[in-house]
Structure formats: structure tokens, C-alpha cells
Amino acid sequence: MSVVLPFEPKDPSIETLVRLVKGDMERVNAAILARTGSDVAMIPEVANHLISSGGKRLRPMLTLASASLCGYEGDGHITLAAAVEFMHTATLLHDDVVDESDMRRGKLAARKLWGNEASVLVGDFLLGQAFRMMVEVGSLTCLDILSSAACVIAEGEVMQLAAAKNTATTEANYLAIIRGKTAELFAAACEVSAVLAGRSAEEQAACRDYGMDLGIAFQLVDDALDYGGSADKLGKNLGDDFREGKITMPVLLAFHRGDAAEQDFWRKCLERGEADDSDLQHAIQLLRQRNAIADTVEKAHAYGAKAKAALGLFPDNAARAALAEAVDFCLARAH
Template sequence: MGVVVNLDQERAKSSPLDRLAKLVEDDLKAANTAIVERMHSPVSLIPQLAGHIIAAGGKRLRPMLTLASARMCGYTGDRHILLSACIEFIHTATLLHDDVVDESDLRRGEASANALWGNKASVLVGDFLFTRSFALMVEDGDLEVLRILSQGSSILAEGEVLQLVTANDTETSESAYMEVIEAKTAELFAAASELGPVIAGRPKKEQDAFRAYGLNLGIAFQLIDDVLDFSAKQESLGKAVGDDFREGKITLPIVLAFARGSEEERTFWRRTMEELDQNDGDIKHATDLLVKHNALTDTVERARHYGAIARDALGVFPESDIKTALLDVIDFCIERAY
């Protein structure tokens, strides 16, 4: 007797990232092998430290965007394997540098590399991973690929500097903040997604579509991260509630609450975010103000807006299992807030 399988129920049992990983399973295994091989160095501290953060690096979402976009565009070669490793090296290098800048002791619930080996080693190994990514770009040999990745790396670095400039500045505007996250987070999502149709030789229209998908997915992803800083769910993601708040990071919920608040409330934000003069109970008061002014719910709504743009961008492609998984990833990134 045949067994009827409810596909909707089966999809509900696994996360969209797991389903996407399953669809590119062989490619992802090859990419992970390449990552391990290409981070090798006779200087033992390099693979030791790099391996620590890569192992704690999460679901490999950015590399999977390269693998999935290539396969969805009909690519049958293997260039996407090393290019996805290149994306992972760029991402990991920025994590190493970010943790030093932020003086973070944890990364996804584990001790950060800088906490274990110190700031100097973390910065230098981050530099090593950047150079490894450059070597992989050159090895691929395609000038358009080199343009996308080198330009993306430059924009990402500019975003990190922009964030440094706006740090602790409660007068940061919403447009200025969006400029920061588009550069420091969304650009790498965009580059990772654009590589697939480029190496598949697809028309410019499809390259632009995947770039728009990645860029807007990245923006939505970061906006939800902003919301999660004030959510108990942070603990399951390896960060304490209010980490960004304690560091004085200006995120969109704070930008909105500051703009909508009274002068007394703005004095609170200036004390806690600009002067970093924080007391017991300030994180709760901050969260109460964000709720009072709908700053968290409005940030989620903005994430939904960018998620909708990402969804529309893939409308130029025919239906497929990979397309469905990529669309589900949008919802997954946004639903993390709940």
C-alpha cells in the first residue's frame, strides 16, 4: 500500500535553511572541504584560530546563496564551490575584526577568537582570510567575478567604518543607519547571490534579479538582528540580551524611539548610548521605550518590506525547488523575531 506524504507538513518539520542545504548538499560538502583545505597554513595558529570561528559560523547562509543561485541558473561546472568558500572567508574575516572592534567575548555562545587568542592574533588571522579570498578570486580568473567580490569587500569595509562613525550618536538618521547596514551586511548577501547567474552566463536581467534578492534579504536579516538584541531569543543564538545596547550601538529601533520620544526620554538615550553611563534596569527601561513607541514592531515591518522586495526579485525565474527554498529563507530570516 502506498503512503501519502503531506509535503506541507514535511516542510514544516525542517527549517528553510536545512531544506536549502539539502538541495545543495553535495556542493555544500565540497565547499566545506575547500574551506578547510584553503585555510591551511604552516603557521599552526592560523588554521587553529580560523577553524574555531568557522566551526562556530552558523548555517553557511552566504555560501549557500552562491551555490543555490548557480544551480538555479543551470550552472553545471564547479567554479561555484571555490567562490562560495571565498564568500565564507570574507564573512569570517569580518567576524574576527568585528569581535575585536566590539570587544566581544562570545560568538554564537562560544568564546570568541579574540577572547581565546587575543586581539592581535584575531586581526592578523582575519587579514590572512581576506588574502585567501583574494587568491580564490584570482584563481577563478573571471574579471566580472573579481569586480563583484573586490567591490563588495570594499563596500563592506566602508560599512564597518560608517558604523564606527555613527556609534554612540543618537542623532543618527534612519537613512544614515540604512546606509550602514546596506554596506556592512547586505552587500555580501548581494555579491554571494549575484555570482551564480554570472558564472552561469545568464542575462544581465537575471544577474540584477539575484543581486536585488540578496541585497534586500541582507537588509531584512540585519533589521531582525536589531530587534533580537531586545528579545529573550538572543540567548538561544549565543548572545546576551542587550549586547548591542551595552556597546552603545545605534540600531534602527533606537533611531525610531529617539525620534519619537520626549526630551526626557532622549536624555535617557544620550546617557546610555552616547556616554555609556548605564545602570541596572536601563536595559528594561530601554525595551519599555521601544515597545511604547512601536519601534520594534515597526522595525519588523520594515524587514517585511525588504523581504517582499527580495521575493519579487525572483519573480523572473520559473518555479523550482531551489526557488521555493530561497523564498522560504526570506520568511525564516524575518520570523526569527518571534
């Protein structure tokens, strides 16, 4: 099975990053295609359904751009970027099963076409391939960073599962969840390039901080979009978080700012699962009244500013400009 892997996003706000890593991304895409091959026909079918569905490849692009930022001249960043994308794809396959999602990137989720069992097992296959690629690079430190990230991501997902439908969740608890389930992979994707390049501990930490703060900003924008965006931007149905009883930043802000009647509404819809489509519209109205969507976006901008500040340790060059623009791209999705 041959698949064309799109990696040039149409949004002009990320074009600098795309141009910077274009040659390397072609090599990453070739590695991805090679590693999804299997004698078990269902594995490439399920994997390619998601891999070829138009994702922007942001995480592997961050690995490549960070390598450029750090002056790395080898080939290990190609292999690690492909491993990062496999880790991300595996989590998406698993997440859709856990969340019982119908859509992913504007298409039917793999679980709707092949079933939950196949989605989980193909996700496991991709994780296995990711670890094989990490070993091939020959850096125990990079292996430690990415394997630790896999554990932290799983912990974040379990934390989110425990917090689901719990309106007593605090903002601090929620930030811990998104650091794990989303931002950790951004952080690791950037950090490994600094390690490969043999940069100082301070520079490695700066790359990690950039990725972590960018990842938090990215997730906060996603939270806002679920109530204030469009299905086209989300790649899934508007209000999925609400229907799934997920406690996200906009909900936390609105709940704690709301009066007793509003808090009872959130408990009814999220804790007891007694929500319908009209309740979603009322939820969006309450979020706007309590300025919860706008304030979530504002928090995302604050983390975006921290991400850009972390780049200040490096020379002002094309890679630094591209990584700074990636922050603007992630934030611009909220508008």
C-alpha cells in the same frame, strides 16, 4: 587538526535550501578545511574556532542556490562559495575586536582566547585566501564584484563606527550602513553565480537585488533580536548593541518617537555611555512602548517581500522555492 564542519541547521524553515545544496556544501566545506591549513599553527586554530562553531553557512548556500537557479553547470560556484564564507568569517573576527565582543555564536570570541592581534591577523589571512580563490575561478567580473564588496563592507563598518553613540543618525543613514556592512555580501554572494552562468544583465541584477534585500531584512531582524530575542538566538549576549552604544533601527525609531525625557535617557546611555543593567531593561520597556521592535520587524518583512519579488524573473523551480524559503527563515528568527 581535523574539524567537523556542521552545515545542516536544525531549523526546519531552511531545510529546502539545505537539501538543495547539500552535495555542493560538502565540497565547499572540504575547500574551507583545505584553505585554513598553514604551517603557522595559530592560524588554523583561530580560524577553525569560528568556522566550526555552528554557523548556518547561509551566505555560501545562497551562492550555491543562485547557481542552481541560474542553471550553472561548472565548478566555479564551489570556489566562490568558500571565498564568500572566508570573507564573512574574516569580518566576524575583525568585528569582535572593534566591538570588544566576548561571545560569538554562543562561544567565547576568538579575541578572548588568542587576543585581538591574532584575531585581526587571522582575519587578514582568510581575506587573502578568499582573494586567491576568486582569482582561481578566472572571472574578472566575479573578482570585481567580490573585491568591491570587500571595500563596501569596510566602508559600512567605518560608517557604523562614525555613527556609534550619535542619536542624530537618520534612518536613511542607518540603512546605508547596513547595506554596506551586512547586505553587500549577501548581494555579491548571489550576483556572482548569475555572472558565472552567463545570465543576462537583468537576471544578474535580480540576483543582486534578492541578496541585497534579504541582507537588509536579516540585519533588521538582528537589530530587533538584540532587544527582543534571546542569547541562544543571537549567539551573543542580549543587549550587546545597547552596551556598545550602537545606534540601530529600534533605537532610532524609539528616539524620534520619544518625549524629551526619553531622548535624554537615550543620550545618557548611548552618547555618554552612562548605562547599567537596569538601564537596559528600561530601554527595552521604552522600545516596546514606542512599538520600535515590532516596527523594525515590520520593516524587515517589507524588505523580505522585495527579495521574494526579485525572484519573479526566474522559473518556478526548486532553487527559486529554496531561496524564497530562505527569506522566511531569516524573518522567522524574530519570532
